[in-house]
Amino acid sequence: MSPKIRSSLATWAGFAAMCLGMFMAILDVQIVATSLPDIQGALDIPPEQMSWVQTAYLIAEVIAIPLTGLLMRALSMRWLFVIATSVFTIASIGCAASQGFNSLIAWRVLQGFAGGTLIPAVFAAVFLLFPVHRQGLATTLAGVVAVLAPTVGPIIGGWITSTYSWHWLFLVNVVPGILAVVVAAWLVPAAQTQLGQIRRVDWLSLLGMALALATLEIALKEAPSRGWLSPLVVGLLAVSVASGVGFVRRSLRHTSPVVALRSFNDRRFTIACILSFVLGIGLFGSVYLMPVFLAFVRDHTALEIGTIMLVTGVAQLVIAPIAVALEKRVSARVLTALGFAFFAIGLGMSMFQTPRTDYDQMFWPQVVRGLAIMFCLLPPTRMALGHLTDAQVPDASGVFNLMRNLGGAIGLALIDTVIYARGPVHAADLTARLASGDAGAASFIGIPASLLTGGAPSPAQQAMLAPLLEKASLTMAINDAWMMMAAVTALALICIPFARQRAVPQNAIE
Numbered sequence: 001m002s003p004k005i006r007s008s009l010a011t012w013a014g015f016a017a018m019c020l021g022m023f024m025a026i027l028d029v030q031i032v033a034t035s036l037p038d039i040q041g042a043l044d045i046p047p048e049q050m051s052w053v054q055t056a057y058l059i060a061e062v063i064a065i066p067l068t069g070l071l072m073r074a075l076s077m078r079w080l081f082v083i084a085t086s087v088f089t090i091a092s093i094g095c096a097a098s099q100g101f102n103s104l105i106a107w108r109v110l111q112g113f114a115g116g117t118l119i120p121a122v123f124a125a126v127f128l129l130f131p132v133h134r135q136g137l138a139t140t141l142a143g144v145v146a147v148l149a150p151t152v153g154p155i156i157g158g159w160i161t162s163t164y165s166w167h168w169l170f171l172v173n174v175v176p177g178i179l180a181v182v183v184a185a186w187l188v189p190a191a192q193t194q195l196g197q198i199r200r201v202d203w204l205s206l207l208g209m210a211l212a213l214a215t216l217e218i219a220l221k222e223a224p225s226r227g228w229l230s231p232l233v234v235g236l237l238a239v240s241v242a243s244g245v246g247f248v249r250r251s252l253r254h255t256s257p258v259v260a261l262r263s264f265n266d267r268r269f270t271i272a273c274i275l276s277f278v279l280g281i282g283l284f285g286s287v288y289l290m291p292v293f294l295a296f297v298r299d300h301t302a303l304e305i306g307t308i309m310l311v312t313g314v315a316q317l318v319i320a321p322i323a324v325a326l327e328k329r330v331s332a333r334v335l336t337a338l339g340f341a342f343f344a345i346g347l348g349m350s351m352f353q354t355p356r357t358d359y360d361q362m363f364w365p366q367v368v369r370g371l372a373i374m375f376c377l378l379p380p381t382r383m384a385l386g387h388l389t390d391a392q393v394p395d396a397s398g399v400f401n402l403m404r405n406l407g408g409a410i411g412l413a414l415i416d417t418v419i420y421a422r423g424p425v426h427a428a429d430l431t432a433r434l435a436s437g438d439a440g441a442a443s444f445i446g447i448p449a450s451l452l453t454g455g456a457p458s459p460a461q462q463a464m465l466a467p468l469l470e471k472a473s474l475t476m477a478i479n480d481a482w483m484m485m486a487a488v489t490a491l492a493l494i495c496i497p498f499a500r501q502r503a504v505p506q507n508a509i510e
Contacts, residue, residue, distance in 0.1 A: 011129055014187030015122075015138060019145045021085040021180040022122045024173050025115030026146060028092075029057065030153020030287070031160065031169050035302075038166040045101045051221065056105045057112035058409070059217045063210045064116030065402040066259045068124070069395030071117060074197040077128065077394075078188040081121055082181055087114035089177030096170040119146070124397035127385050129189065135386065136327045136378070143377045144320050150287045151313035155306020162303055200256040208247035209258060215240040220409050224416030260395035263388075269396060271499040272384030273403040275336065278492040279376045280407025282347055285415050285485045286312075286369060289350075290362070292419075293478050297355055297471045308359050315370025323374040332379035337496045339375025340489055346372055348486035351479045355446055355471045383499055415481045422480045427473035434465075445472040 032039075033054060040050045072080050091111035098104035122145075126138040160168050219236035226233055251257040264270050290309055294300040300308070326335060346369035353361070384400045385393055433441035442448070445468050 010187045011189065014184055014189070015125055015129060015141070017180045017183035018081055018118070018122045018125055018188065019142055020176055021081060021088070021184070022118045022142070023145045023149050024085075024176055024180075025061075025088060025118045026149035027153050027156065028111070028115065028170075028173065029054065030150050031157030031172075032057075033153075033157070035157055035161040035166050035169055038161060039104075039169075042166055043098065043100055043104065049101060052105055053108060055217065055221055056108040057115075058405075059214050060109045060112030061116035062213050062217055062402065062405055062409070064113045065120055065405060066209065066395075066398045067206075068117045068120040068398040069260065070197060070201065070258055072121060072124065072394040073194055075195075076191040076193050077121060077125060078184065078190050079193065080117060081188060082185045084114045084117045084121070085177055085181050085184070087111075088118070089174055089181070092170040092173040092177065096167040120394070120397040120401040123381060123385065123401060124394045125188075126381075127388070127393050128390060132386075133328075135382070136324050139327075139378050139381050140320050140324045140374070143374060143381070144316055147283065147316055147373050147377060148313050150283070151309055151316070152306070153287075154291055154302060154309055158302030158304075158306045162301075197256070202250060202254045202256065202258055205247050205250040205254060205258045208243045208250065212240045212244035212247055215243070216406075217409060220413035223413050224420050228417070259399060260392070261399075263392060263396045263399060266388075268387065268499045269384050269400075271495050272380045273400055274495055275340070275376070275380045275492055276384070276400055276403040277407035278340070278489055279343075279373075279380070280404035280409075281411030281414075282343055282369075282376075282485050282489050283373065283404070284408030285411045285481070286347065286350075288412055288415065289478055289481055293353065293357075293475070297475055297478075298358060308362060309366070311363055311366040312370040312373075315367045316374060319371045319374050323378055327378055327382070332383050333496055333499055335375045335379040336383065336499075337493055339372050339377075339379065340492050340496070342368055342372035343376050344486050344489040344493075346370075347482055347489055351482040351486065353475055353479055353482075354444060355468070355475050357475075411485065414484065418481045418484060419474070419477045422477040423473050426476040427469060430469055430472055430476075445469060 036050055036053060039045070039053060040047065045053075068080070075083065088111055091107050091114060094107035095104060095111060098107060122142050123139075126135055126142055130138045156172075157169065160172065215236045219233050219240060222230075222236070223233045228234075247258075248261060251259060251261050264273075287309075291302075291305050294305045294308060295302075323335075346365050346367075349365035349368060350362070381400070385396055388396055430441050430445060434445075445465070447465060447468060
């Protein structure tokens with residue numbers, strides 16, 4: 001990798017183009033999720049297969065992320081981004097032109113693999129393109145884009161769905177994709193390609209990593225509905241563990257590993273990866289739980305849901321310049337601790353929802369989480385990558401970003417498991433409390449206490465109350481999921497004191 005150059009207007013424009021490509025890749029997951037029913041109806045896809053439109057993308061993405069270091073060494077940062085964004089854009093056109101399930105899934109796999117390399121490439125560029133005094137601003141720009149995309153995804157997806165056809169969920173990527181490719185090819189600093197890196201790839205390690213990540217992703221998808229001890233889930237997890245162990249053993253012995261796992265010898269990097277994993281649970285989990293609650297309990301449309309969720313994005317934008325200023329003056333460990341503490345509080349504030357909770361009650365929890373997220377992302381990114389050499393940054397960035405995605409995948413599986421398991425328990429408890437004339441249960445469900453004066457509800461009353469009871473039990477199960485995420489996020493604070501900070505990044509030049 002050539003030495004870093006001084007930041008300039010051209011470099012910032014090239015970096016902005018890379019951030020645009022990353023924004024498209026992250027946004028794509030959210031806006032497509034918004035309109036899965038429309039896609040299903042248009043292509044006549046069986047309901048049980050519909051989730052593969054998302055799963056295929058996510059599996060390809062999670063495999064591509066740790067390969068970014070290898071691909072960046074082989075192609076250079078400029079040409080990796082140009083090729084990946086071009087493929088992502090072409091695959092988006094292919095998705096829009098799909099006439100059936102099989103062709104759509106094939107294009108989604110290609111789209112996910114290309115998009116997966118864009119996220120770690122951008123975070124690696126922060127430390128490869130800019131001197132140390134500009135890295136805080138560059139990290140903030142990348143961080144805002146990374147966390148803003150899931151937040152605005154529902155409103156963009158809802159608007160596209162209500163205004164245009166489902167094809168535009170994919171075609172919306174075309175113009176930004178072409179713009180990002182042209183600007184990046186022109187302005188991102190060039191470096192020498194090393195195509196010989198591809199010939200030295202340990203293909204068995206690559207196969208082991210792909211198999212481990214793919215089977216883990218499928219197992220996490222199936223576990224909530226089938227049960228964690230079902231034969232399919234247990235079998236998938238066993239294959240994932242076995243292939244993962246094989247991948248790790250070969251990678252540690254090979255002279256040119258697919259992924260440089262020795263980065264975990266660095267304690268600061270390891271702790272930052274743990275924090276990234278935990279952030280993934282809370283970040284992806286909160287973006288998932290809010291639409292579930294607002295759609296199934298409050299009966300809001302996709303556009304209304306997106307509007308409510310904009311609060312988090314606005315808070316992130318407001319705090320961004322303050323985060324940049326503080327990062328230059330305050331220890332990364334202190335900022336990280338404050339970020340995760342307030343993020344845990346913001347998650348915990350949502351565990352008291354009722355079936356009547358709406359925008360007003362969700363406002364302040366979103367504000368707290370939005371303000372905290374920037375400090376959960378920016379200082380740990382510097383903690384993970386800021387002290388590494390140029391040669392180490394691409395691989396380390398891939399692993400660091402992979403941990404956030406894995407945290408999100410595991411977090412969503414745990415959330416669905418909590419909802420599946422706790423929902424019926426809460427429904428039975430509320431039914432028993434109604435039968436005993438509990439006015440508190442009646443108030444929570446949203447029925448007049450006068451209905452309980454005659455004792456247990458009659459069969460006719462039970463039929464009338466069934467939808468309200470279902471929403472109330474779902475609300476309580478969602479509250480349990482919020483509590484779980486808050487507890488996990490708070491526990492992450494334990495490891496922060498062990499991340500000793502070095503005064504000056506070793507790879508920075510003025």
